[in-house]
Amino acid sequence: MEEKLRLQKYLAMANVASRRASEAIILEGRVKVNGCVVTELGTKVSANDKVEVDGELVFIAKKKYYIMLNKPSGYVTTASDEMGRKTVLDLISDINDRVYPIGRLDKDTEGLLLLTNDGDFAYEVAHPKHNVEKVYHAFVSGVPGKIALSKLEKGVIIDGIKTKSAYVDVLEVGKNSSVVEIKIHEGRNRQVRKMFEAVGHKVIALQRVAVGKISLGNLPIGKWRHLTEAEIKILKS
């Protein structure tokens, strides 16, 4: 149910004036609720009510949430799924508003996913003009050699368009597989998987470990946390 507040508290939370001063404003007949002047101090209002002071609409700013999730494989990054599959929002609890993912990760990709209810922030972080770097660890078949690595760095054609320059580094070498770090500045559909495919290596598992200067760190898989003030500031700059 929608939370109801006493009008003077509502005005104080909307930064109109202190609670005491708001009481005076109400008694002076300067406040309207849903178009009617209200002078009763005990009147209760909720976010659904239209509250005006001296004819100006006033409202309580919504709390903004900035979250990082370590997405497990098997969850889709959409807010709801017509096919009833598990979504990343199933993993977010205790948040009093609807948050949504910034960008996407494939169902089978793990790792760092940012979520927010701040539309401007989401737009800025996701916008290609900001070139925000995304860092992935790709567990791939075989071991890419010098030529493949150089192609990945310079750009390969996927879906008819060349990828922008990337940075790659082989982190681990196994008998028939390897782990390669790849840093890209785009967010095309299944980009990392398609890039490796283009040089003859299948991505077996994929994890995003960083977005810009924000790293996943040791956040356990399936868990989320609030971003720190410093992290939010970095992303906003």
Ligand code: URA
């Ligand atoms: N590239 C991919 O192929 N998949 C992702 O989920 C993210 C980047």
